[in-house]
Amino acid sequence: MADLTAEIFLAALHSRHTYRPGRGSETGWLYGVARNVLLAQRRRSEREARAVERIVARRLLDGDDIADLTDRIDAEEPARRALSAMADLPEGERALLELVVIDQLTVAEAAQALGIRVGTARVRLHRARRALRKVPGVAAAALVTEGL
16 A cells, blocks of 8 residues: 555656646645556556466466376267267258257157157167267267267
């Protein structure tokens, strides 16, 4: 606080040549100088806070962080392969698989949403899962338990 007060009085001394008696009292002028110094200080503080935030957001990764990221990327590889393979499925099979496995609808609910019979939905779902099981690196269990 003392530093800020000193900064205000230094600013007043450096800008004393700008005081015009006809425009108001010395006290009013001094309050104006103080306001300008306080606003400048606030802007400086906000800039510093943003700079610190940017630096913290880009902290360096240590060995454990890199190992964790590598493990996560490796663990997600079957899902990426399955999603890529899903793009090659016929539209009806892909839509049904998305509704049942990703959106967690029952086969009956998915059939109703697509406007098809439940038996047709079961056949399409079976074909879609069979096609995805043939993709290297896509675990069959993942198609049922993990949403793909």
